[in-house]
Amino acid sequence: MLIGMSAASAPPRVLTIAGSDSGGGAGIQADLKTMLALGVHGMSALTAITAQNSVGVQDFWPLPIEAVEQQFRSVVDDIGVDAVKTGMLASAELTSAVARLIGTLAPEVPVVVDPVSVSKHGDALLAADALDALRGELLPRAKVVTPNLDEVRLITGLDVTSEDEMTTAARALAALGPRWVLVKGGHLSDQPESVDLLVGPDGAEMWLRAPRHDNRHTHGTGCTLASAIASRLALGDDVPAAVRTAKDYVTGGIKAGFPLGAGIGPVDHGWRWR
Numbered sequence: 001m002l003i004g005m006s007a008a009s010a011p012p013r014v015l016t017i018a019g020s021d022s023g024g025g026a027g028i029q030a031d032l033k034t035m036l037a038l039g040v041h042g043m044s045a046l047t048a049i050t051a052q053n054s055v056g057v058q059d060f061w062p063l064p065i066e067a068v069e070q071q072f073r074s075v076v077d078d079i080g081v082d083a084v085k086t087g088m089l090a091s092a093e094l095t096s097a098v099a100r101l102i103g104t105l106a107p108e109v110p111v112v113v114d115p116v117s118v119s120k121h122g123d124a125l126l127a128a129d130a131l132d133a134l135r136g137e138l139l140p141r142a143k144v145v146t147p148n149l150d151e152v153r154l155i156t157g158l159d160v161t162s163e164d165e166m167t168t169a170a171r172a173l174a175a176l177g178p179r180w181v182l183v184k185g186g187h188l189s190d191q192p193e194s195v196d197l198l199v200g201p202d203g204a205e206m207w208l209r210a211p212r213h214d215n216r217h218t219h220g221t222g223c224t225l226a227s228a229i230a231s232r233l234a235l236g237d238d239v240p241a242a243v244r245t246a247k248d249y250v251t252g253g254i255k256a257g258f259p260l261g262a263g264i265g266p267v268d269h270g271w272r273w274r
């Protein structure tokens with residue numbers, strides 16, 4: 001027997017339900033790297049496999065509903081979860097199945113929904129007929145939803161081209177049922193800062209500003225931000241604190257982003273260690 005040694009206490013457990021990016025910059029790979037960097041135990045339920053690199057998504061294959069359900073049950077029933085993040089859900093059927101699975105969790109488990117629809121290269125990652133399930137089944141179960149401006153347009157029909165319009169869009173999204181809405185302004189590229197807007201259940205606004213890095217190595221920014229929010233919620237932050245810390249983490253990762261392949265390189269998930 002070893003005297004004076006005790007088992008280390010387990011870190012909070014965070015589950016990502018998302019697609020695989022073979023290039024390692026976005027999707028499940030970005031989520032698990034972020035979770036490691038933020039000090040939680042990352043787990044995954046894979047929804048789809050993409051063949052993807054720095055120049056685009058060459059193809060993808062959604063997994064059977066049963067495979068997603070079984071991964072979820074295997075993790076939740078034995079290990080347990082302190083927070084969940086969803087990413088690429090690929091189809092209407094998978095979106096509905098994931099909403100049903102999330103409905104089986106204790107209501108206090110926070111769920112961060114990144115409504116991934118289109119890749120940075122413009123490749124569709126969500127079927128057009130999945131938007132109804134996203135709006136009607138998944139968003140009402142979200143503690144935080146984190147759309148970029150393309151996703152805002154797909155979900156609400158609103159075209160956002162200015163900060164004022166981000167407020168209108170956040171309120172339209174809040175009406176669909178998520179407790180908190182984080183509209184990401186990363187695509188407003190004519191601004192000197194990268195600006196996001198968080199709107200809470202009472203309608204209060206919190207603007208998050210960070211230096212915009214003139215850097216095309218931004219593959220996986222959204223996945224990284226949403227996973228960092230879920231990690232910080234699992235560690236006990238409230239939503240505004242979790243979002244602020246996550247924004248700082250992704251901003252550092254973009255600043256340190258590096259070229260890989262011929263196209264858009266990844267953010268650096270390990271920037272704090274280098």
Ligand SMILES: Nc1ncnc2c1ncn2[C@@H]1O[C@H](COP(=O)(O)OP(=O)(O)OP(=O)(O)O)[C@@H](O)[C@H]1O
Pocket residue numbers: 026118119120147148149184185186187194195196210211212213214215218219220221222223224225247250251254
């Ligand atoms: N060039 C940049 N410099 C600094 N911050 C940025 C830059 N581009 C995006 N961001 C920030 O990164 C986060 C993710 O935003 P973005 O709009 O890129 O998400 P996204 O398009 O969903 O990402 P993804 O590439 O995963 O699809 C936001 O906080 C946004 O403000």
Ligand SMILES: Cc1ncc(COP(=O)(O)O)c(N)n1
Pocket residue numbers: 018019020021026027028050052087088116118119120121125218219220221222223
């Ligand atoms: C599996 C998967 N999930 C999410 C994204 C979005 O990331 P990006 O917009 O940077 O391509 C992606 N490309 N692939």
